[in-house]
Amino acid sequence: MRLEVIPHPSLSRRFLPPILALTATVFIASFLAMVAGGNPFAVLGLIIKGAVGSKFALLETLNRATPLIFTGLAVAVAFRAKLWNIGAEAQLYSGAIVAVLMGTGALAWSAPALIPAMIICSMSAGAMLLLIPTLLKTRLGVDEVVTTLLLNFIFLLLVSLLLEGPLKDPMGMGWPKSARLLAEARLPRIVDGLRLHWGFGIALIAAFVIWIVNIKTTFGYAMRAVGYNPEAARYAGMPVNLIMTQTALLSGGLAALAGFSEVAGLKGTLTLDLSPGFGYSGIIVAMLALLHPLGVVVAALFVAGVFVGADSMSRAAGVPTYLADIMLATALLLMVVAVLLTKFRIMRD
Amino acid sequence: MEILEIFLTASFWTAAIRIASPLILATMGELICERAGVLNLGIEGIMVAGAFVGWFGAYIGMGLWGGVLLAFVVGMFLGLLHASMTVSLGLSQHVVGLGITLLATSLTYYAYRVALPEVTSPPKIEAFQPISVAILAYIPILGPAMAEQTPLTYLAIATVLITSFVLYRTPLGLALRAVGENPSSVAAQGLSVLGLRIGAVVVGSGLMALGGAFLTLSAFDSFFFGMVNGRGWVCIALVVFGAWKPHKAFLGAILFAAFDAFQIRLQQSTIGADIPYQIFLMMPYFLSIAALVVMSRKAEVPAALMVPFYKGER
Numbered sequence: 001m002r003l004e005v006i007p008h009p010s011l012s013r014r015f016l017p018p019i020l021a022l023t024a025t026v027f028i029a030s031f032l033a034m035v036a037g038g039n040p041f042a043v044l045g046l047i048i049k050g051a052v053g054s055k056f057a058l059l060e061t062l063n064r065a066t067p068l069i070f071t072g073l074a075v076a077v078a079f080r081a082k083l084w085n086i087g088a089e090a091q092l093y094s095g096a097i098v099a100v101l102m103g104t105g106a107l108a109w110s111a112p113a114l115i116p117a118m119i120i121c122s123m124s125a126g127a128m129l130l131l132i133p134t135l136l137k138t139r140l141g142v143d144e145v146v147t148t149l150l151l152n153f154i155f156l157l158l159v160s161l162l163l164e165g166p167l168k169d170p171m172g173m174g175w176p177k178s179a180r181l182l183a184e185a186r187l188p189r190i191v192d193g194l195r196l197h198w199g200f201g202i203a204l205i206a207a208f209v210i211w212i213v214n215i216k217t218t219f220g221y222a223m224r225a226v227g228y229n230p231e232a233a234r235y236a237g238m239p240v241n242l243i244m245t246q247t248a249l250l251s252g253g254l255a256a257l258a259g260f261s262e263v264a265g266l267k268g269t270l271t272l273d274l275s276p277g278f279g280y281s282g283i284i285v286a287m288l289a290l291l292h293p294l295g296v297v298v299a300a301l302f303v304a305g306v307f308v309g310a311d312s313m314s315r316a317a318g319v320p321t322y323l324a325d326i327m328l329a330t331a332l333l334l335m336v337v338a339v340l341l342t343k344f345r346i347m348r349d
Numbered sequence: 350m351e352i353l354e355i356f357l358t359a360s361f362w363t364a365a366i367r368i369a370s371p372l373i374l375a376t377m378g379e380l381i382c383e384r385a386g387v388l389n390l391g392i393e394g395i396m397v398a399g400a401f402v403g404w405f406g407a408y409i410g411m412g413l414w415g416g417v418l419l420a421f422v423v424g425m426f427l428g429l430l431h432a433s434m435t436v437s438l439g440l441s442q443h444v445v446g447l448g449i450t451l452l453a454t455s456l457t458y459y460a461y462r463v464a465l466p467e468v469t470s471p472p473k474i475e476a477f478q479p480i481s482v483a484i485l486a487y488i489p490i491l492g493p494a495m496a497e498q499t500p501l502t503y504l505a506i507a508t509v510l511i512t513s514f515v516l517y518r519t520p521l522g523l524a525l526r527a528v529g530e531n532p533s534s535v536a537a538q539g540l541s542v543l544g545l546r547i548g549a550v551v552v553g554s555g556l557m558a559l560g561g562a563f564l565t566l567s568a569f570d571s572f573f574f575g576m577v578n579g580r581g582w583v584c585i586a587l588v589v590f591g592a593w594k595p596h597k598a599f600l601g602a603i604l605f606a607a608f609d610a611f612q613i614r615l616q617q618s619t620i621g622a623d624i625p626y627q628i629f630l631m632m633p634y635f636l637s638i639a640a641l642v643v644m645s646r647k648a649e650v651p652a653a654l655m656v657p658f659y660k661g662e663r
Contacts, residue, residue: 003659136641142645143641145390146637153578157630161625283451322456322462325458329448333445337440
């Protein structure tokens, strides 16, 4: 078999495969729900109801989407330049650590000064963390996939160490958690009385800014050129390694914002379970969004909805909540095939 | 010197080889994939699946070897899924590999919860027991430690010898290596590039699953969440460290495991008591990164690694 480019894909060619991919995902999930003894229609209904069925559910989904938008953007920016940053999880925690270091009383600043400072420092921490594997890649040719992945494990241990040592809350009754952030260091709610913090607003702004950078600036163009064909970019006189490094700083900074916003916006404290794999889910978000910054927002809402919905479905129907992870991994794999089919025809020899 | 004495005990090296065994199996699996030109990032998830399936096979009464076989088959099936997407369709090996890891891990956890809804503590099985192979004790240095291992460790060592033999001493191995260096030359000989690559990924993934199964059938006697804990990623580093050569990767795995066994003993020593245990647990990961950095300069990467092959293109 071989692939043949379709010169002018028709409308159905462009939209049918992704729709079929999502439909197939739902079918597979239904089948697995049945295996676990659930009624597939009831299970799917419960997931949708749990994700968007009430004001509480909807706000929960928006809150869950917030870190996913940040990590999704981080992955989208990096993958676009073919920088395989699988370390968003570690970068997230680096941002969270900085938020705790700065927000628990070290600085007696008012909120308008403190919060921007926390944002800048968190982003710097994440940027520095991704800078190391990127320099190892550009200078020494060390594969960044493995180094960024291994840093995730190292950072989780580091957080555990800090929470049992220097960052441990003296009032925490022995639980490994940090002290609570001061009121000045907390992100306010967007609307009084609604449980949705400004982290979500910052995430939307970030997505918009990245979109503008991508389409309107030379840097955005350079990032895409480096990802599309580094040899050609180098031949055209682009400083490929420098662009790669700048991309890394941006990507790491975005991922760190996820940690900052979870600590300063949602939780108010750092625990070891701050992120249930937001860094890894960010890869799914970015791929479902086809690496488009605005698509990341949509994909993050979808992924968050599946997670939140599956949590509440699991409590009601007794089907394990891991169904959500299966659905998303299946959607990811089917979607990459679907995107291929929108551009190519598979021919038999 | 308390620290140096650790290295001199036979039990230390016995532990090191036990720790190395799953890494050896999975590293050989990854090495076969990469020699054929396919980076398999599904390794972590395939190991998780292998760990569960192997244990589950034994738990439901298929016997220990039944579990091993089941893990191998499930690993090969996941490898086929990987290969059909990355080799046949030429999709991104990064994205598909990570997708397979996420899928295999979540399917495994789902299956565990569905199969054992009521359990609070993981049920145990009768795991493989060490068997004595007296003849191995005559090998210098590592011999005595190799003579008292479980059958799966011997299988792991045999895998290294077989992989090495097939890669360097058979026409199949020549074709496999060529397919990772210059696929067009293989196609010109009338051999199927896609077939060879798919075969390599399928068999390699089977070995990765065996590495996972070692954890539940030999090292421990039950399955629990997060038990693979990044070992798959360490194996990818070991392939680079071993310069894509089976015997070097094998030595790398032994060295890595010796270090791991050492840090465990150091934790329990008087010196280790004052240092937070997380520092010790971080060391293997730092060591993997260090190994990558040291070896990457002179690495002989297969030239066609991560390059999809499309028939008729040149």
